[in-house]
Amino acid sequence: VLITEYSYNQLQKLNMAWASNNASPMPIFIYNLLQSSTHVVAYAGTINNNITSHLITVLNKPSKKENQLTLFITECFQNLVKHAVSPQVLNPVTNTTGFFTFRESNSEQLIFSTNTIHSKDVMALKEKLETINALSTQQLKELEAVKLQDGVYDEKGGAGLGLIKLAIKSKQKIEYLFNEIDANQSLFYQQLNLIKNNSETLATNVLLHSEVVKNNILLIYKGNFTQEKLVPLFELLEENLVQHFEESAIKKRVYLTIIELLQNICKHAAITNEQKEGVFMLAKKNRKYVLYTTNFVKKTDCEKLNYYLVNSKNKTQEDLKKQFTQKLRDGFLDPEGNAGLGLLEISRHCEGNFTYQIEEHTKDLNYFTLTVKI
Amino acid sequence: MDVNSIATKETPEIQFDTKKGTLSLTGRSFPENAIEFYSELDKAVFSYIQNPQPHTSIAINLVYYNTATSKILVKLLMYFEPLPKKGFDVNIKWYYATNDEIIFEKGEEIKSVIYLPFELVAI
Numbered sequence: 407v408l409i410t411e412y413s414y415n416q417l418q419k420l421n422m423a424w425a426s427n428n429a430s431p432m433p434i435f436i437y438n439l440l441q442s443s444t445h446v447v448a449y450a451g452t453i454n455n456n457i458t459s460h461l462i463t464v465l466n467k468p469s470k471k472e473n474q475l476t477l478f479i480t481e482c483f484q485n486l487v488k489h490a491v492s493p494q495v496l497n498p499v500t501n502t503t504g505f506f507t508f509r510e511s512n513s514e515q516l517i518f519s520t521n522t523i524h525s526k527d528v529m530a531l532k533e534k535l536e537t538i539n540a541l542s543t544q545q546l547k548e549l550e551a552v553k554l555q556d557g558v559y560d561e562k563g564g565a566g567l568g569l570i571k572l573a574i575k576s577k578q579k580i581e582y583l584f585n586e587i588d589a590n591q592s593l594f595y596q597q598l599n600l601i602k603n604n605s606e607t608l609a610t611n612v613l614l615h616s617e618v619v620k621n622n623i624l625l626i627y628k629g630n631f632t633q634e635k636l637v638p639l640f641e642l643l644e645e646n647l648v649q650h651f652e653e654s655a656i657k658k659r660v661y662l663t664i665i666e667l668l669q670n671i672c673k674h675a676a677i678t679n680e681q682k683e684g685v686f687m688l689a690k691k692n693r694k695y696v697l698y699t700t701n702f703v704k705k706t707d708c709e710k711l712n713y714y715l716v717n718s719k720n721k722t723q724e725d726l727k728k729q730f731t732q733k734l735r736d737g738f739l740d741p742e743g744n745a746g747l748g749l750l751e752i753s754r755h756c757e758g759n760f761t762y763q764i765e766e767h768t769k770d771l772n773y774f775t776l777t778v779k780i
Numbered sequence: 781m782d783v784n785s786i787a788t789k790e791t792p793e794i795q796f797d798t799k800k801g802t803l804s805l806t807g808r809s810f811p812e813n814a815i816e817f818y819s820e821l822d823k824a825v826f827s828y829i830q831n832p833q834p835h836t837s838i839a840i841n842l843v844y845y846n847t848a849t850s851k852i853l854v855k856l857l858m859y860f861e862p863l864p865k866k867g868f869d870v871n872i873k874w875y876y877a878t879n880d881e882i883i884f885e886k887g888e889e890i891k892s893v894i895y896l897p898f899e900l901v902a903i
Contacts (some may be wrong), residue, residue, distance in 0.1 A: 633812035702861040747847035
C-alpha cells in the first residue's frame, strides 16, 4: 500500500493517537519515533550543495554504497532546491521548510525530504509521480532516454529527470504526500525507501517533521557515538548552521558544549546493540540554543553520574570557575583521558541552565537525557 | 627529541624544536583520548626540561579544544615552571582572535594557574 492512498487527515489522526500514547519528554518522544532505526541523520535548514558531502561523511558508508547514497541525496536536494518556494514563515528559525532525513536499520534505508511548493503545482507534480510510479524500470529507462534526447527544460532548469533517476536507481516506488498549508503553499513530503516501501515509516516521518517544526529543531543525529562520527557531525554543524549565530561568543559556547556533550556519550554511554547508541539534537527556542542528548547509562554508573550533575548544577559562576581551575592544576586524568571537567564546563557555558532526567529503561539500564540551553 | 605533527580536523599541529627551544600548538584539539595523543609531546617536554635551551618560547593558538586538552596543557606547562629559578628563560604566548572572547577567557584561566610569564596576544 502506497502512502499516497492515505489522506493527510488520516495521517494526522494517526499522529495524534501516537502522540497521546507518548506523553514523554520531547527528547524521549523523538527517540521513540526513531526507535525502528539504528542510524538517523535529520537536518532542517538551508539546503545547499556543501551539505551533501558532510552528510555522507556522517553516514560513513563503504565507497560503493557511498556513491549510490551520494546520488540519492544529491537528487533529493536538487529537487528541494529546484522546487522549493520561500515560505512566509514556516519554521521561524531556519526560515525555510527544507527538511531532510536519512534513516537506516536492517530492514530499511530511506531518504525522506520535505519542502514547500506552490499549491498550483501540486496536481502536475502528483501526476508526474503517479506516472513514474506506474512504470517498470525498463519503461523508466526509455522515458529517461527520451527526456535526455528532447533536451526540454522547464522554467527552473530541470528536465524532469531527477525523479526518474531516483525511481530507476532505487527500483522502488517514490512515496509522497501533499499537505496544503493555504491556497498558495503546500508541503510536499517525499520518501524513497531503498530496501522496500513502508507506508508506516512515512507516517512516522511526517510526525517527526511536525515535531521538528514545532520545536525548531535544526539537527538530529541518532546512532553510534564514536570519535569518527563526532568530527563530521561537528563540521556539519559548524559550516551549515553558522548563519544562525548572531553573536560569536554564543556560537563558540555552543560548539564547545557540543564537543563535551558528544564526547561524554562516546566515553560514558552504556553499550546497547553493540554500539554506544544515543541521540543528539540541536534546536533554537526563544533566542536560546537548546542542545539535547539522550543515551543509555548503566544503573551502576548512575550514582557517579548523579554526583557530577549535582556538583555542576546550582553553583555560582564564580564557584564553577574556582572548582574548574583548581581541577586544572590539581586534578588528574584517568587512563582514558577523562578529566572529570566536562559537566563543569558545560554548566559554565550555559550558566547552570541545564536540566536532566534519568528514567528506567530496562533492569540494568537507564535513559539519561540532558538538556542544555545557551 | 623534536615533535612534529600535522593538524587534523580534531588535533592540532604540534611543532617542538628542542634546538631552538620553541614549542607551538595550532588548531583544534579534541582527540578521543588526550593522554594518548599528547603522550609523545609529554615525553619530549619532560626530557627537554632536563637540559633546556637558555630561552624557551611557547606559542598556543587553539580555536577549539576540549576539557581533557586543557588539563593536558596545564600539565605540560607545569613542567617548565622550575626553569626560571634555574636561570632559564621561559615565555608563553596565548593567541586569540580579537573577536573570540571565549578563547581569551580560556587563556586568562590557564594564565591564572601557571606560574610563568604568560602573555595573551590578539591576532
